[in-house]
Structures are given as structure tokens and as C-alpha cells.
Amino acid sequence: MRHRLAVSISPMVVLAAIFALAAESAIAQPAKAAPGARNWRPSKTPWGDPDLQGTWTSDDCIGTPLNRPANLGEKRYYTEQELAQRESQLAKQQQNDLQELVGPDQRVGTGPPSHWVERARRPCRQTSLVVDPPNGRTPDLLPEAQTRRIPEGANNNNPKADSWEDFSYYIRCISRGVTGSIFPVIYGNGQQIMQAPGYVTILQEMVHEARVIPVDGRPHASPSVRSYMGDPRGHWESNTLVVETTNFLSNRTGIGLNGGGTPTSDALKLIERYTRTSSSELQYEVTIDDPKTFTRPFKVAFPLTQEPGYQNFEYACHEGNYAMSNSLSGARAQEKAAAEAAKKK
Amino acid sequence: MRKTLAFAFVAGVLSLAAEPVWAHHAFAAEFDSSKPIRLKGTVTKMEWINPHAWIHIDVEGEDGKVSPWMIEAAAPNSLLRRGFTKNSLLIGTEIVVEGYQAKDEAKRANGSIITFTDGRKLFIGSSAGDPGAAPRKDK
Numbered sequence: 001m002r003h004r005l006a007v008s009i010s011p012m013v014v015l016a017a018i019f020a021l022a023a024e025s026a027i028a029q030p031a032k033a034a035p036g037a038r039n040w041r042p043s044k045t046p047w048g049d050p051d052l053q054g055t056w057t058s059d060d061c062i063g064t065p066l067n068r069p070a071n072l073g074e075k076r077y078y079t080e081q082e083l084a085q086r087e088s089q090l091a092k093q094q095q096n097d098l099q100e101l102v103g104p105d106q107r108v109g110t111g112p113p114s115h116w117v118e119r120a121r122r123p124c125r126q127t128s129l130v131v132d133p134p135n136g137r138t139p140d141l142l143p144e145a146q147t148r149r150i151p152e153g154a155n156n157n158n159p160k161a162d163s164w165e166d167f168s169y170y171i172r173c174i175s176r177g178v179t180g181s182i183f184p185v186i187y188g189n190g191q192q193i194m195q196a197p198g199y200v201t202i203l204q205e206m207v208h209e210a211r212v213i214p215v216d217g218r219p220h221a222s223p224s225v226r227s228y229m230g231d232p233r234g235h236w237e238s239n240t241l242v243v244e245t246t247n248f249l250s251n252r253t254g255i256g257l258n259g260g261g262t263p264t265s266d267a268l269k270l271i272e273r274y275t276r277t278s279s280s281e282l283q284y285e286v287t288i289d290d291p292k293t294f295t296r297p298f299k300v301a302f303p304l305t306q307e308p309g310y311q312n313f314e315y316a317c318h319e320g321n322y323a324m325s326n327s328l329s330g331a332r333a334q335e336k337a338a339a340e341a342a343k344k345k
Numbered sequence: 346m347r348k349t350l351a352f353a354f355v356a357g358v359l360s361l362a363a364e365p366v367w368a369h370h371a372f373a374a375e376f377d378s379s380k381p382i383r384l385k386g387t388v389t390k391m392e393w394i395n396p397h398a399w400i401h402i403d404v405e406g407e408d409g410k411v412s413p414w415m416i417e418a419a420a421p422n423s424l425l426r427r428g429f430t431k432n433s434l435l436i437g438t439e440i441v442v443e444g445y446q447a448k449d450e451a452k453r454a455n456g457s458i459i460t461f462t463d464g465r466k467l468f469i470g471s472s473a474g475d476p477g478a479a480p481r482k483d484k
Binding site (some may be wrong): 097098099100101102106107108109110111112113115116117118161173187188205310313314315316317318319320321322323326327329330331332333334 | 372373374375376377378381392394395396397399415417418419420421422423425426427443444445447448449450451453455456457458459460464465466467468469
């Protein structure tokens with residue numbers, strides 16, 4: 001039997017290495033905004049609100065880390081030279097995807113295979129999704145938050161899972177929370193925005209969330225009403241939709257990708273800003289303020305784009321979530337093997 | 346130069362380690378990296394289900410006994426976006442799977458590399474079916 005190397009070297013690693021190399025050699029210059037973006041004005045709905053409707057995706061920032069690598073310091077954007085290199089890598093990746101035969105460098109691994117992932121269409125200009133504080137990194141946790149248990153997430157290769165309840169709310173197909181449902185991940189990044197008089201609704205492909213956001217000035221629900229996705233209220237500031245969301249349940253999802261990381265508290269308040277900057281681009285920004293979890297508020301931002309032919313599909317997450325029972329039986333098999341090994345000692 | 350390249354590579358690995366690419370669940374929670382497999386089998390069913398599709402194949406062992414295996418595939422939505430449809434893999438097709446077996450030793454595996462028997466990849470395409478892959482021009 002022939003086997004390729006068990007350790008998979010992902011194309012993402014190669015890309016990251018190229019970036020790190022480029023970062024050393026090039027002078028950091030902020031990337032320029034798209035031509036004409038500043039002066040562009042969205043059309044209005046028949047009832048006079050700025051029109052944000054359409055299906056948007058954050059695919060272009062797939063693979064951009066939430067937290068900036070420390071060696072990049074306060075460098076928020078890649079240089080034009082680095083972006084050109086990344087563009088060339090994306091083109092090469094697309095060519096590789098279209099090759100009929102398996103490339104000689106493709107390795108068998110335990111990570112998600114390349115055919116699983118959706119692709120960026122153009123390079124993301126940012127070095128991290130966190131844009132404030134200036135170092136691009138999530139602020140420190142408060143002592144009280146450091147003791148919160150982080151549910152077993154997709155990053156835990158040896159989950160200590162006695163029950164399905166030990167897994168993250170994402171693995172359990174329940175929710176990724178508000179930020180986890182829009183931050184770019186390897187697939188399922190669709191966001192369909194629909195508007196009606198007094199409402200904006202955002203349908204999120206994964207995990208089939210529907211955020212119905214009143215924009216008619218009504219107050220928040222009573223603080224006693226709590227939910228995974230919180231209670232959103234929107235208003236317009238010029239052409240920007242501003243959404244304030246409160247009334248979250250505590251200790252469910254975090255601010256990491258897919259709602260991972262330290263779970264947030266019931267004091268979490270999110271202020272999101274949606275600004276359409278061209279016919280096919282929308283800038284998303286969210287300020288995360290949780291005075292029971294983080295030492296200071298922080299901000300995440302990235303662009304969403306509309307792509308021809310791109311649409312949301314149903315993601316009935318629990319339909320065949322075999323991975324849940326498979327992971328639990330895997331954990332039991334590991335325990336059994338460990339117990340047998342201990343007996344032999 | 347070699348030193349710089351090595352540094353760059355390490356930096357790349359480190360930055361990836363900080364933000365790894367995760368799917369819906371941890372692969373290594375299901376599959377055992379010490380149990381590599383290479384299977385040749387005949388497709389009996391493809392389950393187009395969320396959060397991940399599963400390919401069912403019959404594999405003939407060295408003793409001639411046929412065993413059913415399940416191979417985990419991508420999310421159906423991602424497969425469709427990459428141009429893979431229900432007609433792309435018909436029942437009775439022979440495929441070759443390289444990956445790792447389940448930790449509990451059940452006949453399940455991740456399909457790290459899946460090909461037809463002539464070596465062609467099963468999953469070909471980028472954001473196929475999506476002309477947006479071409480550079481976009483704003484009006």
C-alpha cells in the first residue's frame with residue numbers, strides 16, 4: 001500500500017509564508033480604496049430607505065485571520081505589491097482546482113481537503129479582521145471571563161466530550177451567534193438582505209439564521225427577554241444601516257470565527273454598521289462591547305461583495321450531523337485505548 | 346536567502362496555527378491520523394445532507410468479502426458552488442479514496458483525495474457555476 005505524507009501542507013500555509021516574506025521586503029503602505037467608492041450613493045427603496053438588498057458574501061476575506069500576527073504590528077493593509085502576489089496565488093489556486101488530475105504535491109491529511117472549501121475571488125486587503133485596537137488583536141479577557149469554559153469546538157482535535165452538550169453551539173447546529181454568522185469562514189458565507197417598510201431582514205446561510213431587524217424606532221425588548229442572536233434595533237445614519245443588538249443569553253457563543261472562543265456575557269452589546277460602497281460592495285463593521293468579558297471594546301470590519309450567480313442555499317445543519325456521534329464514539333475509543341495501555345504498564 | 350525563506354515559511358505556519366482552517370467539526374476528533382487507508386470501491390449511494398455529504402461505497406477485501414464504507418465529503422452547498430451536482434457521481438461508479446479511518450474503527454473515512462479509477466479528480470472546479478470568479482468591474 002502506498003501512502004503520501006500524512007502531514008498535509010495546506011495552500012494556505014504557502015500563501016501565509018509568501019505574505020510573511022513579502023512583509024519583510026516591502027514598505028507598508030495602506031491599500032487604496034476602490035476607485036469611486038467614496039462618492040458612490042446607493043439607490044433608495046420605494047419607501048425611501050437606502051437599498052442594501054441582495055445576497056452578499058464575505059468570501060474574499062476567507063483565510064484572513066481574526067487576530068493580526070504580532071510580527072505585522074499596526075500594519076492594517078497589505079501593500080499593493082503583496083496584493084498583486086496574492087492575486088497571482090489566487091489565479092494559480094483556481095487553475096489547480098480546475099486540473100483534472102491530482103497534483104504531485106497534494107498530500108493526504110486529516111484537515112478539510114481543498115475540494116471542501118469555497119474560494120476568495122480577489123485578495124482581501126486587510127491583514128486581520130480586527131481593525132481596532134490598532135494592533136489588530138482581540139483585547140485581553142477580564143479575570144472573570146478567563147474562568148469560563150470554552151465548549152469543545154472544531155479546533156479541538158481531542159475533544160473532552162462526554163456528551164453532545166460539551167460541544168460548541170456551532171457543532172451542535174444550534175447557532176454561531178451574531179458575529180460568528182457573518183465573519184468569513186471556509187464556506188457558507190452568504191448573507192441575503194431584504195427590506196420592507198420598517199424592517200431589514202438578513203438571512204444567513206450558515207446556520208440558517210434569519211435576523212429580523214426593526215428600523216422603526218421602537219425600543220429594545222425587556223432585559224428579561226434573552227436569546228442566542230439577541231434583540232436587534234436598527235436605524236439609518238445617512239446611507240449606513242446601524243444595528244444595535246443587546247439582550248443576549250450569557251455563556252453561549254464567543255467572538256471567534258464560527259462563534260468560537262471564550263463565550264460572551266449577558267452584557268454584550270454589538271453595534272454593526274452596513275454601508276454600501278458600490279453596486280457590488282458593502283463595508284461591514286461591528287463594535288463589540290462586553291464589559292464583563294473584554295478589557296475594552298474592539299472593532300472588526302471587512303467587505304462583503306455581491307457576485308453574479310451567487311445565492312444562499314438551505315443549510316439544514318442537523319439533517320445529518322453524523323460528526324457529532326462519530327466524534328463521541330471517537331472519544332470513547334480513545335479512552336478505551338488509553339485504559340488498555342495503562343493496564344499493560 | 347535560504348534563511349529568510351525558512352523564516353517566512355515558519356512565520357506562515359505560525360500564523361496559520363493561530364487561525365487554522367476549520368470545518369464544521371474537528372476532523373481529528375472523528376478520524377485517526379495513525380490509520381491511513383486507500384480504498385477502491387463502487388458507489389452505492391451519495392447522501393446530499395448537511396452539514397456534510399457522505400459517499401457510500403462497497404469495497405471488496407482481499408478475501409473477496411464486500412464491506413460498505415462511508416466517506417465524508419464537503420457541505421452540499423459548497424459542492425454545488427464548485428460545480429458538483431447530483432449527476433457528477435452516479436451509483437455504480439468506481440472511485441479511489443485516500444484518507445484516514447474513523448477512531449472507533451468503524452468503516453468510515455475522510456476522503457482527503459478522491460479520484461476516479463483513471464486518476465481524474467472527483468471534485469474539479471473553483472467557484473464553478475459562478476461567473477463571479479472573473480474579475481469584477483464596478484459601474
